[in-house]
Amino acid sequence: MVRAAQAGMAKYFPDMRSVVVNSDGGSTDGTVEAFEEAMVEDFNSLFIPHRVSPLLKIYTPYHGIPGKGSAFRTIFEIAKELGVKACAVVDSDLRSITPEWIDLLLSPVLKEGYDFTAPYYLRHKFDGTITNSIVYPLTRALYGKRIRQPIGGDFGFTGELAKFYLEDESVWDSDIARFGIDIWMTTTAIANNFKVCQSFLGAKIHAPKEPSSDLSDMLRQVVGVLFDLMGKHEEKWVDIEGSEPTAMFGFRYDVGLEPIHVNIERMIETFIIGREELGSIWEAALPESLIWFLHSLKPSPWQDFRLSSEIWAEIIYYFAIAYHRTLVNKTHLLKSLTPLYLARTASFINEALQCNATEVEKILEETCLRFEEKKAYLIENWE
Template sequence: MLDSLISYYLLNEYTKEKLKPIDRVDIVVGIPSYNNAGTIGKVVSQVGRGLRAHFPRLKSLILNSVGGSTDGTRDVVRRTPVPEGIQMLSVAYEGIPGKGSALRTVFEAADLLQARFCIVTDADSQSITPEWVKSLGDPIYLRNYGYTTPYYLRDKYDGTITNALVYPLTSALYGQRIRQPIGGDFGMSKGLLKNFIYTRDWDWYPDVCKFGVDIWMTTTAICEGFRICQSSLGTKVHDIKDPSMDLGPMFRQVVGTMFGLMRKYEVKWKAVKKSQPIYVAEESHIDEIRDLKIGIRKMIDQFHAGFQQYSELWREILEEDNFQALS
């Protein structure tokens, strides 16, 4: 059966051969990774325990989609024990290097194996528990949701791009207050998977193949009419990026994707008149949030450098009073 379908996917030959004996599964949990040897073992272990505890009667596959890692990430995955009956596979993806390309391999494998739903999670998560699998999967499997987004407890300085831009703009444009549109841990239905795979956005927007993929998934789910809920996962502890460090590439990829989708879904957002809250499942966590230390001095220096470089452009954009106040 797989032989007749496999030519429709962009999976490489190694991945195709590894998937053939599996034939069919109920759940695929995808873990995209790049040089995550220090954290991915725990992620795989917790996912395995979650699948065994919460979906014991379903056939499951943990799929690590890795791109050019040189730190032995795949070896760590292969050595990590998982409960009996849960299959595990680590494969290298094809295409533009980036998270989106890694996830496309996961989506195509899940569709090829006729999975009933799919979960994806970050490879650098240090706070993942087996309950995350339940929280992300149950709304899809039991309550007919099409897309589950994470709802974390985070330090106010963690998630710079999310807090300052992606959350408010997504809420304003599309009318749905999804607190973590680019959170990294998601659940999705079989129907949404097919929508992801067969769209041409992967070709039209190269940033979707990189860090633009999360906002692309969330915006697509909203605008294509899938039921969405948020799942409370407690504290998100991961390899935190200091806001004072260079977030330029991620910023460009996320924002570039958002603007591309604004063109695609112009009719949708122009019809939006107000925003509405989105249901949060299992909102009961009492966790300590790890304080994030940031480089204030470096942020100020970078702001001064930016003003020196772009002040004439800012003068054109801003009202004169605002520009003078900024100066």
């Protein structure tokens, strides 16, 4: 990652001074040593013939709640102190990063006058299900901007925007300090009228995920921040109808993605257990007709299991309203969404099982349109 950043800066921004920051939560797995030692040794092999100024590296442990958001806060503070023109943040466990990513994330900001670059990846059709089924459709319907990967995690932005992110001190004690940082950065940029674009980065491949990452907790943090931001930016989204495309940079190409295994039956089983046990919480958020519909869903054969995008959009809007009105304890409400999310994921996988990438995008487009159509209902019942 460090070598990719160094090569990217040397190749695409040779006249600019750069700093690579590792904002670390106290790793003991050799990350610090790897960061210190990482260095491009042969620039000629990367077709960089000119003289390259030495790379300045800053390693700093972050403070506050352990999580990605706290790490980003430290980076924003360093960017502010150094008075940088532009900043790019990337996950440290990326396997597919290339020097071009630095160009693609920073050039729209430095050369095209944009304030914020969101990533656009090629991912397996079943990857990023929280993004595909909740974050992208909801962000698009609310704020009217089609940003395909609002929680991609790798962004480019101006130094001014980094300063803006630091203005609200209160957010760093919330879930924004954890998984919620990505959606907060994107939504804050859109809602405050910063110029936003996307860059095509190709495939996104991470190091194998940590077994301890809990889906229910991830969902709670991301959706909780999303719902909180709905309350905060209410006056900005109520008048928006439909959505518009966002500028896209980079050369689009196809990549081969390895097949992955999914256990649909287990997802459906979790939904069925949730349907039997979580009735009292769901009833506080969902109308009787939806509860009845959920009870009418047949778990077998699993290949026929469907939870339509229309019903799904309604469920998310009802949950957003219940969250806004605090009809149930907020943490319990968000965590009780997991079985429903798994039901929708199982349904989506069933639908997309035989589809190619283009057909899958069509299914997602349909989902987004249902969210846009149902937005009137959300506005009507918000207060």
